[in-house]
Amino acid sequence: MLLKFTKMQGLKNDFMVVNGVTQKVFFSPDLIKKLADRHSGIGFDQLLLIEPPYDPNVDFHYRVFNPDGEEALQGINGASCFAKFVLEHRLISKKEISVSTASGLLSLKVAKDNSIIVNLAEPKVTAAADNLKTVELCGRTYITACNKEVPKDFFDMVIHSFTEKNKFKEKPEVVICRIINPHKLTFNLYDSNGGRLKAGIQAYCCAGAAGILQGGIQSPVAVENERDVLTIYWDGEASLVKFSEEVVRIFDGSVAI
Template sequence: MQEFRFAKMQGLGNDFIVIDAVTEPVSLTGAQVRALAHRRLGVGCDQVLLAEAPSRDDADFRYRIYNADGSEVEHCGNGVRCLAHFLRRRGLTEADTLRIETVNGLATVTMQADGMVRVDMGMPVLDPEAIPFNAREQAVTYPLLVDGAQLEISAVSMGNPHAVLVVDDLDRVPVTEIGPHIEAHGDFPNRVNAGFLQVVDRGHIRVRVYERGAGETLACGTGACAAVVAARLRGLVDSHVRVDLRGGTLVVDWQGGDEAVYMTGPAVHVFDGVMPLPPAEGESTR
């Protein structure tokens, strides 16, 4: 049975299995991802990340992201910070700044002297068709009928789709009950990450995210960015915002308009491991 090396990493408790597919190509099926992500029978993680050689000249590396349910998604803010740390630690690069290719473009990642990692997340996408989200025209907020109740959400893509709901008290919101209904809502053709946002003051918010394909996680980098964009569009926050998530704190900066969103936070190596690659669906385990 084929063995592979991996690193377990985390960003604010959002945890990842990271695999070097640059020096030795790796291909994973949905069944293999689910087996690796299982917290009792596998390594356990929210997402599996593959570091690959780039497919475009202006990128240093490419990465692919698989949720714990085996689905492949477009981008991950905590994941791209961990990926950059992984590439440096594995000796695949010595650069402080890396251009990481994603499904939808490039993320520029900078390793700072203080140990934090800063990511240029690009401009937020607000056009409903591009998110994608079924709406007649672009607006700051949209009504969304969820399980018989009409909610008011903002729809934002940070390379992946987010529905952001402003709440009064984050601790009282039944995230794990409402989240699945928003995630699978028919107005989001590719499903959606459901974000719940509480404004503390103009420079401080609290966020919880029910992630598409992973459930509620301790932190979501793109979700933090989407929440700041949504709050700023509503006039609730300024351009520099502390975002408290269940796993810790990110700092998000957005000047508005056509400016890029910047996210700064930690990336932590937990351990390295070697294990047999789980069988693809239908393969024998013998």
């Protein structure tokens, strides 16, 4: 069988996107591993499979596979690529797209400038000591600090004490933000010991929400990390955080499987 696919990129992740609506395909873990190999296969950070809807009330079902062949529960990182793909391949013409995933429903909207806005989730924010806040988003907990000088003992003393006191089920990640202007901030992501981490979309959204809560910054906000810039939209507590990002179609191809 000749499998048609598209390589796409967003937030410096590359995706192999497969149209399972107009072509029938089954991916075994072994096949995914072979395709994921960057030397002998196609190579990708994740494989995105677009399928007909399982539920008549949504437009598509969307599955995400990691390079080890395992299906991922979260498909947030590839959501914008998914939307760009179905629009460019004329699988849908609507401006609002609903899609089911392994972890629930996603809602996406085409803005007036043709950017894709993804409705993510409602962040749960709790104020804490030392000008820190905790933000729970999509099952992950972050400790956030904005415009705060970070002394050498910040992680050993402040973060360690804070995590011990709150007894989190899992050690939270730490977002340190710096507000640049009313619509822009930068941030870095750390583990609870101070080691730098690769930031995903949840961390960008968390940083944007933290900056808006801090004051002096307004939605929409350009949130910048060393990886990329995302635009975050948030109207405050009891509202969904949304994001848009630049995604690129790298090439279309086909491979025998």
